[in-house]
Amino acid sequence: MITNETVKYIASLSRLHIEEDRLPVFRAELESILQYIDQLAKLEVANVPPTSHVFQMENVFRDDVVAPSLTPAEAMSFAIDQHSGHYKVPKVIE
């Protein structure tokens, strides 16, 4: 059973802000997803090999060869805020 508290907890893990009046909407959606999973769990899968990826591909590698990185200007162009070549973010330690 998904409760409003569960929705709040999942939202906090994902750093999402959800208004109190929207909680029942998400609760219902998560509930229906879980019901679908329950439905899948009832299927007979004893003879189906487990799938970990939807593509039937494996062993895709890259050789250990250096290619140019971004220039500092390019790297910093994504920064909302910066300081002496670093990305600057709100303090995460008191």
Added chain:
Amino acid sequence: MDFETVIGLEVHLQLNTATKIFCACRNDFGLPANTCVCPVCLGLPGTLPVLNRMVLRSGMKVGLALNCTINTFVKFDRKNYYYPDLPKGYQISQFDFPIAKKGFLDFITGGQEKRIGITRAHMEEDAGKLIHDDAVNATLVDYNRTGTPLIEIVSEPELRSAQEAYDYLSALKLTLQYLNVSDCDMEKGSLRCDANVSIRPKGEEKLGTRTELKNMNSFSAVKRAIEHEAERQARLVFSGGSVVQQTLLWNEEKSVTVPMRSKEQAHDYRYFPEPDLVPFTLTEAAIAAVRGELPELPFVRLRRMVAQYGIMDYDAIILVSDRAFADFFEAAALTGVDVKSLVNWMNGPLMKELKERRCRVTDLKLKPLDLAALVRRVNDGTISNLAAKDILADIVDSGKDVDLVIREQGLAQVSDEDELGKIVDDILKEHPQVVEQIRSGKANAAGFLVGQAMKRMQGKANPKILNEFIQRRVMHV
């Protein structure tokens, strides 16, 4: 009640590949901030990671060296958490199909052999580096380290003391150094260690509640942190309290453990298979090929060298403490030189020269054959120990031939009886009262005459021959 400490260690090893784990940025330490970043390791939308072939290979090497089973099916998973050091909002790691599982490490602790189980070893990417800058009242982020390949090595909770943990770490580091997959430098952060610590009454099977210790930046800090934490837990239990499961940071300056803020402790990582990477299958042949490339590992080598050369554990431990040093010894031993003398010269004078120069034996011009020649010249009496040490100090840097240096510097001991005879006769004439003492039975008075003769010959006489010679002259002339 007697308590025992139960310790499990998690070691993170940065691999020394040329590039990062999932992109072609340089994998290097100490470069200017954010100069080794690209759209992949910055986690920009629309980019895809591709596994570096060498990372899987190093992972296999580490797993095999730790006597693990290599999984023939390997996949990556996402470990989700939000923190500024992680640009994607998740770390690509391995959850249920790691590269290696169920192994062990043998080592010597407290003079005894000990085997500690290895739970698993898995591949993952490192996070960025955060700098908490009070001056700008913000956190600054350097993503150069993001995507550095890591192998995490998890031990079973089978270590029973801080000292054992220290010895396990030393043995693990040595094994990893033999593999040449990492710098293994704790100061640079290429080797990092977290410890899980709990206590339980002696004889109890059930594990106590554990705490996780982080932020130790040397093996001795790991040892001190474990000692401190085990004592803290014991005091807590004795005073009627109970241990709370939490993550603690070791404060080296104050020698205390401090709880991490609860906000940073949300251990709900919601792992799921990484959809951007397809799985990997390893054939038994590929695994066998990597196994075939492994060097002889330190513990096995230690055992073999003790048996093969008849040397002491103590000496063998020093020899194998650096792969190149042990290689040097074995190359020199091949010449058939007396092994016992060779060990003494390796672990004594040669080690001293290395420590003075803060370098490895491969950095020297000295070759194994040169050291063998030097030891041989000492043993056949050509040169004195003292002269040999001077020659060694010369040839470690110059790489000159030992016999050449002996001739050039005239260091050969004089054993020629004619030459000795002249000098000894002079000495005897100058000290008739000492000669009388010897004749009257004080044999050790000869020591003075040996010293006088040595002085005159600038140390180039063989003291044993000189002593015999003097005794003979005194008695018969």
